[in-house]
Amino acid sequence: xxxxxxxxxxxxxxxxxxxxxxxxxxxxxxxxxxxxxxxxxxxxxxxxxxxxxxxxxxxxxxxxxxxxxxxxxxxxxxxxxxxxxxxxxxxxxxxxxxxxxxxxxxxxxxxxxxxxxxxxxxxxxxxxxxxxxxxxxxxxxxxxxxxxxxxxxxxxxxxxxxxxxxxxxxxxxxxxxxxxxxxxxxxxxxxxxxxxxxxxxxxxxxxxxxxxxxxxxxxxxxxxxxxxxxxxxxxxxxxxxxxxxxxxxxxxxxxxxxxxxxxxxxxxxxxxxxxxxxxxxxxxxxxxxxxxxxxxxxxxxxxxxxxxxxxxxxxxxxxxxxxxxxxxxxxxxxxxxxxxxxxxxxxxxxxxxxxxxxxxxxxxxxxxxxxxxxxxxxxxxxxxxxxxxxxxxxxxxxxxxxxxxxxxxxxxxxxxxxxxxxxxxxxxxxxxxxxxxxxxxxxxxxxxxxxxx
Ligand code: ARG
Numbered sequence: 521x522x523x524x525x526x527x528x529x530x531x532x533x534x535x536x537x538x539x540x541x542x543x544x545x546x547x548x549x550x551x552x553x554x555x556x557x558x559x560x561x562x563x564x565x566x567x568x569x570x571x572x573x574x575x576x577x578x579x580x581x582x583x584x585x586x587x588x589x590x591x592x593x594x595x596x597x598x599x600x601x602x603x604x605x606x607x608x609x610x611x612x613x614x615x616x617x618x619x620x621x622x623x624x625x626x627x628x629x630x631x632x633x634x635x636x637x638x639x640x641x642x643x644x645x646x647x648x649x650x651x652x653x654x655x656x657x658x659x660x661x662x663x664x665x666x667x668x669x670x671x672x673x674x675x676x677x678x679x680x681x682x683x684x685x686x687x688x689x690x691x692x693x694x695x696x697x698x699x700x701x702x703x704x705x706x707x708x709x710x711x712x713x714x715x716x717x718x719x720x721x722x723x724x725x726x727x728x729x730x731x732x733x734x735x736x737x738x739x740x741x742x743x744x745x746x747x748x749x750x751x752x753x754x755x756x757x758x759x760x761x762x763x764x765x766x767x768x769x770x771x772x773x774x775x776x777x778x779x780x781x782x783x784x785x786x787x788x789x790x791x792x793x794x795x796x797x798x799x800x801x802x803x804x805x806x807x808x809x810x811x812x813x814x815x816x817x818x819x820x821x822x823x824x825x826x827x828x829x830x831x832x833x834x835x836x837x838x839x840x841x842x843x844x845x846x847x848x849x850x851x852x853x854x855x856x857x858x859x860x861x862x863x864x865x866x867x868x869x870x871x872x873x874x875x876x877x878x879x880x881x882x883x884x885x886x887x888x889x890x891x892x893x894x895x896x897x898x899x900x901x902x903x904x905x906x907x908x909x910x911x912x913x914x915x916x917x918x919x920x921x922x923x924x925x926x927x928x929x930x931x932x933x934x935x936x937x938x939x940x941x942x943x944x945x946x947x948x949x950x951x952x953x954x955x956x957x958x959x960x961x962x963x964x965x966x967x968x969x970x971x972x973x
Contacts, residue, residue, distance in 0.1 A: 666871035712740035785863025877916030
């Protein structure tokens with residue numbers, strides 16, 4: 521049986537979580553050591569020995585990494601102590617000088633911010649790629665019509681371009697939010713030491729510049745205990761996942777035989793082990809399902825922070841569990857969504873077919889009467905009755921002859937007839953931001969501007 525002390529050591533250890541910060545930890549330590557040397561806080565030769573040792577550790581870890589996984593000492597409490605031990609083994613007592621004017625509290629906050637900055641840049645690239653994919657497909661389908669829905673009921677026909685661009689704008693906002701968060705992540709905590717700053721004549725600006733941070737933190741208590749940047753990322757990540765999940769849901773629905781609007785690629789579907797006819801949309805379902813991980817991480821990190829007194833508390837070590845759960849989900853889901861869209865085969869014919877006799881052209885008949893002077897209430901009633909008649913005759917509005925129309929209302933005429941086809945209905949919605957090809961072309965121009973910025 522394990523003793524209590526072993527139990528609590530294992531309980532407190534974080535190496536299995538924070539080991540992935542090694543590159544960023546080394547980078548921050550090198551900048552810190554260089555600053556200590558330049559400021560004559562430690563001997564310049566010592567600083568150089570430390571830097572050389574850290575660089576060597578970096579090379580060794582990179583080599584181990586290329587061969588598979590890095591084997592860290594399982595006894596180490598966290599990554600920071602593990603690297604310090606390795607440094608001691610390599611350069612001896614000089615290693616003991618590195619932690620001058622520093623604490624693991626400002627160190628871990630620095631590492632985490634550095635790591636997140638890299639990841640956020642990658643995610644912005646992923647978002648851009650996904651937007652490009654949606655944009656390219658939207659360029660091809662200005663006249664591909666399908667039922668636009670409210671309440672999952674046919675409302676009015678829209679173009680596939682317009683539908684795809686709706687997701688484009690969601691992701692554009694996500695990209696803007698992530699981009700904007702960079703300026704808040706990029707604030708350097710190092711130099712705050714344990715909580716109150718340090719009496720050593722450090723130069724924080726030097727470290728900031730070397731590490732590429734936009735600024736140094738203003739308050740040491742805040743700097744070591746702030747995890748807003750984790751919560752903010754998880755909040756933006758949650759919204760990205762919500763958007764991906766909505767798109768995934770539509771692809772799942774549209775790939776059913778009932779809809780048949782799309783065929784998903786073999787790369788993102790699986791067969792059933794028992795039903796030979798099946799093509800299951802597993803990847804789309806998993807994207808939808810994994811939303812829970814990110815929303816859960818957001819809740820977890822908000823709850824972790826609530827009620828924490830200043831400044832550092834060990835609770836904060838949990839931040840990385842949540843942050844990495846978010847990062848490990850959002851990136852792969854974005855990349856798989858791109859693949860899924862690339863492999864989609866749209867079925868314009870099925871889309872058009874589903875509009876047959878669906879009465880999604882009814883509004884335009886009412887509008888026609890209104891244009892000719894009738895009140896909208898009256899027009900609504902006339903067309904409502906006409907829909908009923910068509911329903912009992914098993915017809916769609918598009919099946920009506922001119923004579924039948926004229927018999928329904930004296931204001932109906934040839935111009936009415938021209939307005940009934942679904943394609944015409946879609947083309948008529950030319951208001952700014954509407955679904956007509958002309959309006960969508962303008963939308964595509966706006967979209968393109970966000971791709972080249
Ligand atoms: N592993 C710790 C964390 O992730 C590092 C900081 C430890 N600081 C301390 N005072 N125990 O937060």
